[in-house]
Amino acid sequence: MKNLLTLLLICSSFLAHGQWIKEKGTGYLKLGGWSLLANKHFTDQGLTDPNSTRGLFINSIYGEIGIGKKINIIAYLPFFVKNYQYAQVSKTTGKVYEPRQEYNGLGDFNLGLEYGWGQLKNWKLSGSLILGIPSGESTAGSDGSYQTGDGEFNQLLQINLGKSYRINNQSFYLKSYLGYNNRTQGFSDEFHWFGETGTQLFNSNLLILSRLHWIKPLYNGTLDASNANGAIFANNIESFTLGGELAWSIGEKWGIALGTATPLFGKVIYKATSFSGGVFLIF
């Protein structure tokens, strides 16, 4: 259920990490791992309830490559998704009620284009269309809940803004986007807002950044428990997530990145902090 949203959050964090529109033939690639372990979640009322401990582990490739003067292609490819649950054991007797379960598979791929519109005063302006390909499994595991994807084809349309600014001779950047995610299969459409700011330290070898991501459902979907016919779904999910990342340039073109994110509030999502790490390549 909530796993699906966490997939979305991952996508957003990876998607946001790119910089401005790349020149043709240049790009950014990242091979990453992402992990989340949760034993509680935000309910549909926005309150916190416990759940059996569930985890997601994802290996992915994220890339932005310039294919024209103003066009980038964007891809997020979760090529390995592990969805698992801890064994359920009686505290009183030690009896195993449910053994540990997991399902491994492909996640939902995201493919998109970003087009640079140019400059608006001192803001860089671009637009993106990102397609969510339902390449993952929407029904997986013993009870169908070990999904690696949501089973729907969605289209996220974004307007991106970015600028540089200085504080006390230290250069920073600011990126933001507004997005509308059109979802299918009865899922509610979503409004997205994203903001990220960061700066480079130690002779530009260390990038430190923080980000906020708000996803707000429009409650125009039809999918709920009364018509899901037993399918495991997560509709009308909402989250406001705070994250941060350190990217350390080790070589001339590559480095490692470590990140974390936590939902400050939400609905129908896990309440847990995620951790990520990866190796990036700039070319």
Added chain:
Amino acid sequence: MQYHKPLSLFFICLFISCTGVDLIDDYVPPVLRITTPFSEITLGDSYSFEASYFNNIGEFIPNSQFEWESSDSEILTIDSNGNATPLKVGTVQIIVRTTSSEGSVLQDEINITIQSNVVLVTPEEPMEEPSEEELISGSNTQTPTITITNAITHITAETNYQLELAFQDAVGNPADVPNSNWTSSNESLLQVDETGTLQAIAAGTVTLTVSVQVSNTLISAQSVINIIAPAVEMVTSFSGEVVSKSSYTLEGSFTLSSGNDGLVLSLDENYKASTALPGLYIYLSNNANTTAGAYEIGAVTVFNGAHSYNLPNSIELMDYKYILYWCKPFNVKVGEAKIYD
């Protein structure tokens, strides 16, 4: 490359979190429960009482050993197998005990009212004593008589009753009852043996005749008896409220009742459940903290308004103490209802 080791370590750390267990806090106090919901029984029959022992995780333990006791053995006796015989009208407490696996003695008790299974014939007005003149002028020879001394007008079906006879000889003196012959006008409703023991079978009206042969004279007495339906009273339903034990909406009244073909769990018009939670299931359980060992009624498909579930015949009214609503895939307790205390 010099950084591959810390990088590998990082990924290993991410994987380490993939293993672990959730310890389910599933302890509940062990309980012993009398599961035969009699509240009122009648004389003239025997009754079998049953009990169930549930251990510290609410698991039913079959073939447990019980000790049965009656609070007043003059009113009711009960043997080691829970077979009770009411002896006279009154109120009595039936107590059952067992020893839990933890060594503690568990006890349950119920109060039982014992009703008479018969209605005695109202004693008639005493006949006037004959005058002295009548005694002198009259003959001192009478026709022998036979009388049912504890005659009844009503008896409860499925019970028995012992009739008693009195005999007066030709001079009006009490005497031993000669060999008697008992007959019932309808043996499918009431049977009687040669000792006058009645066995009421089904509701209806029967004429009972007893006769004795004295010399060449056949003397008889008759009694009309109405057989009425069994009067055993049992608890046949429980009602209560379903309440949310989570942040998800769940509320409504329920009734668990005996139907023609097993128990029926009915949710009332005021029932409402959240549709935001997938995989909502309903269970019957003896442990409100887990669905392990619970009976899974099925997936919830109605989220608003009255509806019902037909339960299989194998489930008795007092087999389970809780109704649980549970998000099955994510093991989230959504709500519960206590069926009885």
